[in-house]
Amino acid sequence: MMNITEGRLADELTYEGITMVTADFRYPIVSSGNSKAxxxxxxxxxxxxxxxxxxARNELLPDAVDEWKYSVENSYPFRPFEAVMKxxxxxxxxDILSLYYDNYEYTGGAHGVTKRFGDTWRASTGWFIELGDFFSRGVNxxxxxxxxxxxxxxRQIAEGTHQYFENYPKLIKKYYSPTKFYIEPDNVVIFYDQYAIAPGFEGTxxxxxxTEIIP
Incomplete structure (x- = not known):
């Protein structure tokens, strides 16, 4: 088991004294006594x-400034852009450390977009563990x-708890990725990008x- 604390990189990016972009990136800092890992x-x-x-500084800030100028010229309300990592x-x-992190961006309009990433590490080496390692050899x-x-x-559609696009079986096959996973104590969890197989309000x-197979 690794000791985990939180690192943070945050800033408010301004133009003419007005906040254009709020950037807040939180990330794990691990400590196990194994300096290399x-x-x-x-x-x-x-x-x-x-x-x-x-x-955020080189791309989102210039875009936000352009959006702000346009809103001033046309008497529209301006909402600062956002960039967040959690x-x-x-x-x-x-020997297993697994986590996911979400990168959220709001760049105008009604909604922002969240992109999820999953990482699973072997704590003793600091190298990634692949999805296939959690299954017996030869298993599809x-x-x-x-x-x-x-x-x-x-089942979720029948129960009325979630909504998916009509052709969700095809989309689940099409957008499956062996890199989009993380591990829970008794589960392998796979995930799909927002909007890939379901409406945006369903999130990720x-x-x-x-599975009980642990590498």
């Missing part, structure tokens, strides 16, 4: 936060996960698959 993991997330801040640790046990885990997702979505669709 800790360094790999911490450098990875620190680099992501720095890259997001660079994007993470959730889903498993931190033994892609088929199992896709079939489980389709059955789960069908997730599907749990029970």
């Amino acid at each position: 800790d360094k790999r993991i911490n450098s990875y997330y620190r680099h992501i936060a720095k890259t997001l801040m660079k994007k 993470y959730t640790v889903t498993m931190n046990d033994g 885990y892609k088929r199992l996960l896709i079939e489980n997702a389709i059955k789960t979505a069908a 669709p997730v599907f749990e698959y029970q």
Whole structure:
């Protein structure tokens, strides 16, 4: 198990004294006593936060200034752009550290967009563990996960708890990715991008698959 604290990189980007972009990136900082593994993991997330801040300053800020100027000229209300990163640790046990982080951007209009990423690490080495490592050798885990997702979505539709696009079985197959997963104590969880298989208000669709196979 790793000790986890929170790192943060935040700023309010302004133009003529007015906030154009609020940027707030929170990321995990791990400590296990294994300096090499800790360094790999911490450098990875620190680099992501720095890259997001660079994007906020070099891309979002100029776009927000243009939007602000247009709103002033046309007497429209202006809402500052946003860039946010938040993470959730889903498993931190033994040699496995798994988490996901959401990058949210609002760049005008009615809604922002959230993009999720999942990472699963071997704590002792600081290297990634792949999805296939959580299944017995020779198992067609892609088929199992896709079939489980389709059955789960069908049940959720019947129960009225979630909505999916009409051709969701085809979309679940099309947009499946072996990199979009994280681990919970008893589950492998796969997820899909917002708008990929369901309306935007559904957020990030997730599907749990029970497994006791631990690498």
